Amino acid sequence: MIYSRSAEYAIRAFVHLASVPPGKFAMAKQIAGEADIPAHFLAKILQQLARKGLLRSSKGPTGGFTLAIAPRDISLCQIVDAVDGLSDYKRCLGGRTECRDDAPCGLHDSWKRMRSSIIDYLEGTSILVVANSLEQKRRALGQLPAQEAPAPRKNGSRKKQ
Amino acid sequence: MIYSRSAEYAIRAFVHLASVPPGKFAMAKQIAGEADIPAHFLAKILQQLARKGLLRSSKGPTGGFTLAIAPRDISLCQIVDAVDGLSDYKRCLGGRTECRDDAPCGLHDSWKRMRSSIIDYLEGTSILVVANSLEQKRRALGQLPAQEAPAPRKNGSRKKQ
DNA sequence: AGAATTAAGGACAAGCATATCGGTTTTTTA
DNA sequence: TAAAAAACCGATATGCTTGTCCTTAATTCT
Numbered sequence: 470m471i472y473s474r475s476a477e478y479a480i481r482a483f484v485h486l487a488s489v490p491p492g493k494f495a496m497a498k499q500i501a502g503e504a505d506i507p508a509h510f511l512a513k514i515l516q517q518l519a520r521k522g523l524l525r526s527s528k529g530p531t532g533g534f535t536l537a538i539a540p541r542d543i544s545l546c547q548i549v550d551a552v553d554g555l556s557d558y559k560r561c562l563g564g565r566t567e568c569r570d571d572a573p574c575g576l577h578d579s580w581k582r583m584r585s586s587i588i589d590y591l592e593g594t595s596i597l598v599v600a601n602s603l604e605q606k607r608r609a610l611g612q613l614p615a616q617e618a619p620a621p622r623k624n625g626s627r628k629k630q
Numbered sequence: 631m632i633y634s635r636s637a638e639y640a641i642r643a644f645v646h647l648a649s650v651p652p653g654k655f656a657m658a659k660q661i662a663g664e665a666d667i668p669a670h671f672l673a674k675i676l677q678q679l680a681r682k683g684l685l686r687s688s689k690g691p692t693g694g695f696t697l698a699i700a701p702r703d704i705s706l707c708q709i710v711d712a713v714d715g716l717s718d719y720k721r722c723l724g725g726r727t728e729c730r731d732d733a734p735c736g737l738h739d740s741w742k743r744m745r746s747s748i749i750d751y752l753e754g755t756s757i758l759v760v761a762n763s764l765e766q767k768r769r770a771l772g773q774l775p776a777q778e779a780p781a782p783r784k785n786g787s788r789k790k791q
Numbered sequence: 792a793g794a795a796t797t798a799a800g801g802a803c804a805a806g807c808a809t810a811t812c813g814g815t816t817t818t819t820t821a
Numbered sequence: 822t823a824a825a826a827a828a829c830c831g832a833t834a835t836g837c838t839t840g841t842c843c844t845t846a847a848t849t850c851t
Contacts, residue, residue, distance in 0.1 A: 470718045470721070471632075473809090474808080475808075477723065494827095496826090497827085498827090507809080507811080508811095509810070509811060512829085513810095526829090527827080528817045528818050528828045529819050529820090529825090529826060530818070530826045531818085531820095531827085532818070532828065533827070533828080557631045573764060573767035573768060575645055575759075575763040575765075576760055577763075579751070579760075586747060594740055598740075599736035599737055601736070602737075602738075603734060603736030606734035606735075606736070610734065634838075634839090636838080636839080657796095657797070657798090658797085658798075659797090668841080669841095670841060670842075671840050671841080674799090674800085676798090677799060677800080680799095689796085689797050689798045689799080689846075689847045690797055690847060690850095691795070691849045692797090692848085692849065692850095693796075693797045693847090693848070694798080
């Protein structure tokens with residue numbers, strides 16, 4: 470797989486957080502429940518991401534987590550980097566920690582290209598895009614009010630993108 | 631990473647095996663020594679690949695392992711499939727085991743494209759290509775006789791590709 | 792036939808990722 | 822001020838991957 474399960478959980482949590490009104494906090498337990506993620510495990514991950522500055526956290530009642538950066542400006546890459554680190558992608562598939570001149574590796578060049586492609590994918594995919602794609606699918610299935618963000622308002626001020 | 635360490639070891643062993651004369655066997659311990667792989671661990675992997683038909687094995691003195699398929703016809707994908715299985719690539723990055731209609735995932739479409747790209751890479755890269763690339767690098771470094779395959783002959787019938 | 796050598800295969804150990812549990816601190820609300 | 826609620830934090834459990842060890846079976850060579 471491209472990234473760990475922890476990173477996957479983090480991404481799913483971020484997608485969820487992208488849909489809560491700015492300024493409001495969502496509880497770890499609640500996110501875990503809705504996204505079907507082990508609660509305590511997710512809490513640890515979110516705490517870690519709060520320490521790294523991708524999330525803001527608040528204790529006590531009305532507390533929880535909220536995005537520290539706009540969904541448009543958070544890429545999958547930032548999350549994966551914060552959770553897994555990117556060292557795996559710097560390692561050479563041929564086994565050497567790095568392709569040095571005296572220890573050449575037949576895979577190095579082709580892997581280098583593939584790796585860039587993966588990194589580009591992670592960097593080029595923002596939480597906003599993923600969240601929008603998800604919302605669109607749900608609307609198509611009638612699981613959402615249609616044409617409206619999940620905020621509990623009822624009138625219809627269309628907003629695109 | 632794209633595949634497990636076991637798969638990486640297998641690929642490196644295959645690259646090594648591509649350079650032994652056809653019909654001859656190479657010992658697991660010897661491959662492990664030259665490729666810097668834990669010997670017993672590699673042996674298990676090779677035995678597994680022999681059971682799956684990618685290698686042929688022989689016991690006793692003069693025994694060892696040899697490729698059951700021409701290097702040109704073995705792709706990284708076949709090896710990774712035999713060692714890791716490909717199920718990870720069928721799984722959706724959004725977390726669901728499969729993107730069903732009633733449980734949509736915002737990542738599904740973009741990941742599908744990325745995944746195909748990775749599979750194409752693994753399928754399109756043969757052991758022969760990797761072995762040739764490695765040999766070429768070694769020649770450039772003066773670690774090989776230059777212009778000659780590592781077979782113990784001495785004349786110079788150039789062969790391309 | 793016997794000794795040496797190699798793969799085959801089972802048991803086990805170590806390390807890491809994943810997951811769970813309980814207590815502590817901070818904050819809000821009554 | 823007390824109680825409740827949430828993040829925070831450490832300890833522990835579990836499962837999988839990686840790695841080691843030892844015995845057995847098959848083959849070759851003397």
